[in-house]
Every structure is written in structure tokens, then in C-alpha cells.
Amino acid sequence: MKTLRLTSSDRAILLNARFFSRLPRTAIEAIVEGATVSTHETHDTLFRQDDPLDDVLVVLSGLVRLYRLGKDGREADVAVFPRGELIGVNAIFLDRRATANAQAAEPSIIARLEGAKLRRLAAEDTAVAQALLELLCHHGKLAEDCLAEDRLLTAPQRVANYILSHCPNGSESFSFRLPFQKSVLAGKLGLAPEALSRAFSTLRQSGVVVKGRVIEIRDRQALEQF
Amino acid sequence: MKTLRLTSSDRAILLNARFFSRLPRTAIEAIVEGATVSTHETHDTLFRQDDPLDDVLVVLSGLVRLYRLGKDGREADVAVFPRGELIGVNAIFLDRRATANAQAAEPSIIARLEGAKLRRLAAEDTAVAQALLELLCHHGKLAEDCLAEDRLLTAPQRVANYILSHCPNGSESFSFRLPFQKSVLAGKLGLAPEALSRAFSTLRQSGVVVKGRVIEIRDRQALEQF
DNA sequence: GTCTTAAATTGACCCGTATCAAACAACTTC
DNA sequence: GAAGTTGTTTGATACGGGTCAATTTAAGAC
Structure with a gap:
């Protein structure tokens, strides 16, 4: 229309x-x-x-x-x-x-x-x-970033990166809402939706809590060194 | 200098x-x-x-x-x-x-x-x-091509693609000389040198003959459908 | 040409992630 | 609110390719 x-x-x-x-x-x-x-x-x-x-x-x-x-x-x-x-x-x-x-x-x-x-x-x-x-x-x-990420980082690392890119700098813990469906994020990161899901659960041990579209980060440093 | x-x-x-x-x-x-x-x-x-x-x-x-x-x-x-x-x-x-x-x-x-x-x-x-x-x-x-290749193609497919991109269109068999070392090609394609080597030997069954830097293609169609 | 060093190949092994299938959760639509 | 649809999670399995180590081959240096 x-x-x-x-x-x-x-x-x-x-x-x-x-x-x-x-x-x-x-x-x-x-x-x-x-x-x-x-x-x-x-x-x-x-x-x-x-x-x-x-x-x-x-x-x-x-x-x-x-x-x-x-x-x-x-x-x-x-x-x-x-x-x-x-x-x-x-x-x-x-x-x-x-x-x-x-x-x-x-x-x-x-x-x-x-x-x-x-x-x-x-x-x-x-x-x-x-x-x-x-x-x-x-x-x-951005394209260069994306290519380098694909070739250098594992799934949890890419997700950690993505989360950190949404971190207001300076803050140690924060939370935000995904701007789109997880399946879209998966595609953007070059992952199957299942792999994204597994990456999130891997990151749980680094203080990442996922509730629906809301992502909560408790320990930024743990994420950064992932 | x-x-x-x-x-x-x-x-x-x-x-x-x-x-x-x-x-x-x-x-x-x-x-x-x-x-x-x-x-x-x-x-x-x-x-x-x-x-x-x-x-x-x-x-x-x-x-x-x-x-x-x-x-x-x-x-x-x-x-x-x-x-x-x-x-x-x-x-x-x-x-x-x-x-x-x-x-x-x-x-x-x-x-x-x-x-x-x-x-x-x-x-x-x-x-x-x-x-x-x-x-x-x-x-x-080019960056988009590269990203898509990385995400869609296996190592032999990427190599086949690369070879075909050097094919004078229309010809069914041809040969050319790599413009750089194989390790450079490997990096360009997002592969370890070993993976490139293995990809070449996989493609041998599709009529690709590698002698040093010279690559000979005997059957283009076989390559295209790989 | 021989010597030396770098590049390429091959094999064994392991890790990461795609894939398939199924269970589950979250929205729609009526 | 029930039923259906769509999205997400979890488990089991398979495959692709990275890594390490050991040869083999090719390329520079003298």
C-alpha cells in the first residue's frame, strides 16, 4: 500500500x-x-x-x-x-x-x-x-567489524560484544530491552536462533540475565573479558 | 625507506x-x-x-x-x-x-x-x-559478498567460487596462476592454510588440478554446482 | 647446484555450531 | 479465555574447520 x-x-x-x-x-x-x-x-x-x-x-x-x-x-x-x-x-x-x-x-x-x-x-x-x-x-x-567478529569470535563472545555495545559507558551494571526479536539478533550476529539461545545461557554465569526481551547485566567486567 | x-x-x-x-x-x-x-x-x-x-x-x-x-x-x-x-x-x-x-x-x-x-x-x-x-x-x-560467502559457503565452495571468478566467461576449461601465496588466499577466504589445502584436494574430484601456484580447471560445470 | 628457510600438505584430534526434533512459552485471534 | 500460531529453549547428533605436529615441497641465498 x-x-x-x-x-x-x-x-x-x-x-x-x-x-x-x-x-x-x-x-x-x-x-x-x-x-x-x-x-x-x-x-x-x-x-x-x-x-x-x-x-x-x-x-x-x-x-x-x-x-x-x-x-x-x-x-x-x-x-x-x-x-x-x-x-x-x-x-x-x-x-x-x-x-x-x-x-x-x-x-x-x-x-x-x-x-x-x-x-x-x-x-x-x-x-x-x-x-x-x-x-x-x-x-x-560496520561491515569490516562484522566480518572480523565472524572470523574471530565465538557465539557467546559476539553476544557479549553486542550487549556491551549497548552499555552506557561507565556503568558497571545495567539493563536494556532488545530492539527486535531474538531471531533477528541471531541473524545479525550470523548465528542460528538456537546458538543465540545457548550463548545467552552460557553468559548467565557471567552475570547476564535474560527475561523475554529484557537483558540485565550484573557484571560488566566479566562480560568484557569473555 | x-x-x-x-x-x-x-x-x-x-x-x-x-x-x-x-x-x-x-x-x-x-x-x-x-x-x-x-x-x-x-x-x-x-x-x-x-x-x-x-x-x-x-x-x-x-x-x-x-x-x-x-x-x-x-x-x-x-x-x-x-x-x-x-x-x-x-x-x-x-x-x-x-x-x-x-x-x-x-x-x-x-x-x-x-x-x-x-x-x-x-x-x-x-x-x-x-x-x-x-x-x-x-x-x-565486496564486503557484503565476503560476509555472505563466509556465512553460506563451505571451504571448498568458497575456493570454487574464487576459481570461477577468474574464469574467462564462456570457457569450459582453463588455467591461471594465483596472484599471491596460498596462505594469503586462505586468509582472504577466511580459512586456515590447512583448510585451503584440503579444499583444493576435495576439488580435485571436480577437475581442479593444482601445481604450485598454477590452477587448472578441467570441468567448469562441476565446479559451479559444488 | 647445494644449503637454508619458508610455505604447503597430510594426519589426528577436538571444539564450536548447524541441524533436527521436541517441549515450552508468548502472542494473536476469535 | 481457549485455540491456534509464532517465537524460543533444550537435548542429541553430525559436520565443518581450527589447531598441533610431522613431513614434504617449494623458494631464496650463497
């Missing part, structure tokens, strides 16, 4: 997104003008691997999972995009085809920006180009 | 690099002006994780391996850069610190471009910004 224009609340969310927050108002208006919005249920597919794709998607609310399919049908997540993230920037500067499948991991509202317009603006306005450069560098770093 | 200026042959190599080939001569001159060159032996370290780094390195010849260290001292390659590649673009647009260690994987000649200048040029010249955007998108895609 599509609506032609962004509502004012959609607009407000966009303005808060990291990508847009660095840009002058006029640039934002130029980018957003003509954008369309769509709503999606959990498990809806937004686009498929190898599909022609000349749009950038912005997650206004909800969550989008980007994954590739193996020959045998197995899925491997390559990224998970929360509210405010841009999806498909790579594609519009390369061959304008999706490199992976995208699906909503929960009920989501998605804005679509035209790739052609973004390319034009990037070529005309160095502020836009600059913002894109920073975005891509950030994504690059 | 450093030389202050690029030789004319260094310059020629730069002009052939994918990044520079899209740029007008004037832009290239502006970027390259003031660059320094250094030569390195195998295993020399170019920079270390978390070091301040406000340069972009260009591999003029040789090979550079980018890797992260685990707590236990294990190394995980995050990228391997052959001649013509740029290293450290992410860093100059983020916090100007290295996100990984870089070491020469064979005797190498490296050019250093100043990050500050590159940033300035990217902000002034949209052609430079454009070239950087395309470069980063390409790197992003």
Missing part, C-alpha cells in the same frame, strides 16, 4: 535520521521531494536479489533485514536496518540492481527516494556528496 | 588504477601532488589498528593485507589489496584512525596521499567526490 506524499510526522523522522541531520534544509527538501511512502507487514519482501533497483529506501519505522540466499535456500543476513537508515545506496552508484533480498522484520513504514535524483544532487551539491561519503564510510566500517 | 616524489613509472601505475581512471587529468594531478612513496619488504607493517591515520595508501606494486587481531592474538583478514587499490579511505572520512592492521604480503611499493587534501578536493570537485562514492560502493559490495 502506497501513499504519494510523506506526512509531516514521516518528515520529522527523516530529519532526525543521521544521514539527513548533517544536511542543510534546502538539500533535504530537494532529496525528499517526490518521495513515496509504503507500509509493510512483517515478512513482506521489499525487493529481491538481482532485481533492478534504482531507489534508496529509508526506514521510517520498523526494521528491515537484508539477506542473501544460498543455493540450498539457506539465508544469511548481511545487514539489519533500524529506523533512520538508508538502504540501497550502493546499488544506485553501481549497477542499479539489488545485491540482496530485503524484507520487513516487523511492521514497517518505508520511504523511497529516487536514485536518479540522488545521483544528480550528489553531483551538483557537494554537501550531499559529503553526507553520502560519510554514510558509506560508516557502513564500510 | 621513503622517496619524496613519485617516479614517472609510479605515476603511470596510478593512472591505470581504477579509481583514477575515471578522473580528469587535472584532478589526478591535484590529488597526486605532494604524494610520497615508500618501499616495503614482505611482512612489513604499514600501520596498526587504532593508529592515527590521515593518509590514503595506494598500492603501486605488491600486495597489502588488512587484518584485525583477536584478544588471543589470532589474525583475521578483512581485505587484501592488489596493485591499484586504495587503502584507508574510510578512515579519512571518519575518525582518522586505522580500523585494522596493514602489512605488506609481498615486497611492495606504496604511495601515500594526504587525507586532508583528499577531503578538500572531494568537497570542491564533484568529480572527485563521485569517484570516491563509486569506489566506496564497490568496496561495500
Whole structure:
């Protein structure tokens, strides 16, 4: 289901997104003008691997999972995009085809920006180009982190890392709520859901208490040295 | 060992690099002006994780391996850069610190471009910004490929993939020479050298013959379905 | 060419995690 | 609130690949 224009609340969310927050108002208006919005249920597919794709998607609310399919049908997540993230920037500067499948991991509202317009603006306005450069560098770093984690850490270590990345620095004990389902976290960390579950129970002996989506940390140091 | 200026042959190599080939001569001159060159032996370290780094390195010849260290001292390659590649673009647009260690994987000649200048040029010249955007998108895609491979494919499948990526399309049988040591290939594919060796011997039954650095493929179809 | 050192291979073993199956818990929907 | 659906946990098992050690092979040095 599509609506032609962004509502004012959609607009407000966009303005808060990291990508847009660095840009002058006029640039934002130029980018957003003509954008369309769509709503999606959990498990809806937004686009498929190898599909022609000349749009950038912005997650206004909800969550989008980007994954590739193996020959045998197995899925491997390559990224998970929360509210405010841009999806498909790579594609519009390369061959304008999706490199992976995208699906909503929960009920989501998605804005679509035209790739052609973004390319034009990037070529005309160095502020836009600059913002894109920073975005891509950030994504690059995240991808590097992810690859290194996969190759260096065991499942409990990856989970400990993830938990610590949510720790307000300085505090020794804290708790937070997972921003999505555990199965999504498992995918993001490159694990089967069962392995995530087992990792949590391994971490119990290091002071991690899991109650539903809420995670409580009693001893940060124990986690750090895991 | 450093030389202050690029030789004319260094310059020629730069002009052939994918990044520079899209740029007008004037832009290239502006970027390259003031660059320094250094030569390195195998295993020399170019920079270390978390070091301040406000340069972009260009591999003029040789090979550079980018890797992260685990707590236990294990190394995980995050990228391997052959001649013509740029290293450290992410860093100059983020916090100007290295996100990984870089070491020469064979005797190498490296050019250093100043990050500050590159940033300035990217902000002034949209052609430079454009070239950087395309470069980063390409790197992003490669990183995504790598992550997906790690998560979806077994060791023999990754090796088969690598071999096929060197197959001149259309040909049913062919052979080529590995552009670097097998241990480097192993790291690039996220494998221990032993695992690479075993993968090769598994692929022998699919018509892959390995003689030193030369790889011969007798039956492409068998490889593709592996 | 021979000597020396580094790289690659092979075997034995073990650890980590995927997979399958089943029990359980938590939401929906009516 | 009951019934069905979906998500999570637990156990048993199998497989892939890492690690260590011992050879074999290849590559540099003289």
C-alpha cells in the first residue's frame, strides 16, 4: 500500500535520521521531494536479489533485514536496518540492481527516494556528496567489524560484544530491552536462533540475565573479558 | 625507506588504477601532488589498528593485507589489496584512525596521499567526490559478498567460487596462476592454510588440478554446482 | 647446484555450531 | 479465555574447520 506524499510526522523522522541531520534544509527538501511512502507487514519482501533497483529506501519505522540466499535456500543476513537508515545506496552508484533480498522484520513504514535524483544532487551539491561519503564510510566500517567478529569470535563472545555495545559507558551494571526479536539478533550476529539461545545461557554465569526481551547485566567486567 | 616524489613509472601505475581512471587529468594531478612513496619488504607493517591515520595508501606494486587481531592474538583478514587499490579511505572520512592492521604480503611499493587534501578536493570537485562514492560502493559490495560467502559457503565452495571468478566467461576449461601465496588466499577466504589445502584436494574430484601456484580447471560445470 | 628457510600438505584430534526434533512459552485471534 | 500460531529453549547428533605436529615441497641465498 502506497501513499504519494510523506506526512509531516514521516518528515520529522527523516530529519532526525543521521544521514539527513548533517544536511542543510534546502538539500533535504530537494532529496525528499517526490518521495513515496509504503507500509509493510512483517515478512513482506521489499525487493529481491538481482532485481533492478534504482531507489534508496529509508526506514521510517520498523526494521528491515537484508539477506542473501544460498543455493540450498539457506539465508544469511548481511545487514539489519533500524529506523533512520538508508538502504540501497550502493546499488544506485553501481549497477542499479539489488545485491540482496530485503524484507520487513516487523511492521514497517518505508520511504523511497529516487536514485536518479540522488545521483544528480550528489553531483551538483557537494554537501550531499559529503553526507553520502560519510554514510558509506560508516557502513564500510560496520561491515569490516562484522566480518572480523565472524572470523574471530565465538557465539557467546559476539553476544557479549553486542550487549556491551549497548552499555552506557561507565556503568558497571545495567539493563536494556532488545530492539527486535531474538531471531533477528541471531541473524545479525550470523548465528542460528538456537546458538543465540545457548550463548545467552552460557553468559548467565557471567552475570547476564535474560527475561523475554529484557537483558540485565550484573557484571560488566566479566562480560568484557569473555 | 621513503622517496619524496613519485617516479614517472609510479605515476603511470596510478593512472591505470581504477579509481583514477575515471578522473580528469587535472584532478589526478591535484590529488597526486605532494604524494610520497615508500618501499616495503614482505611482512612489513604499514600501520596498526587504532593508529592515527590521515593518509590514503595506494598500492603501486605488491600486495597489502588488512587484518584485525583477536584478544588471543589470532589474525583475521578483512581485505587484501592488489596493485591499484586504495587503502584507508574510510578512515579519512571518519575518525582518522586505522580500523585494522596493514602489512605488506609481498615486497611492495606504496604511495601515500594526504587525507586532508583528499577531503578538500572531494568537497570542491564533484568529480572527485563521485569517484570516491563509486569506489566506496564497490568496496561495500565486496564486503557484503565476503560476509555472505563466509556465512553460506563451505571451504571448498568458497575456493570454487574464487576459481570461477577468474574464469574467462564462456570457457569450459582453463588455467591461471594465483596472484599471491596460498596462505594469503586462505586468509582472504577466511580459512586456515590447512583448510585451503584440503579444499583444493576435495576439488580435485571436480577437475581442479593444482601445481604450485598454477590452477587448472578441467570441468567448469562441476565446479559451479559444488 | 647445494644449503637454508619458508610455505604447503597430510594426519589426528577436538571444539564450536548447524541441524533436527521436541517441549515450552508468548502472542494473536476469535 | 481457549485455540491456534509464532517465537524460543533444550537435548542429541553430525559436520565443518581450527589447531598441533610431522613431513614434504617449494623458494631464496650463497
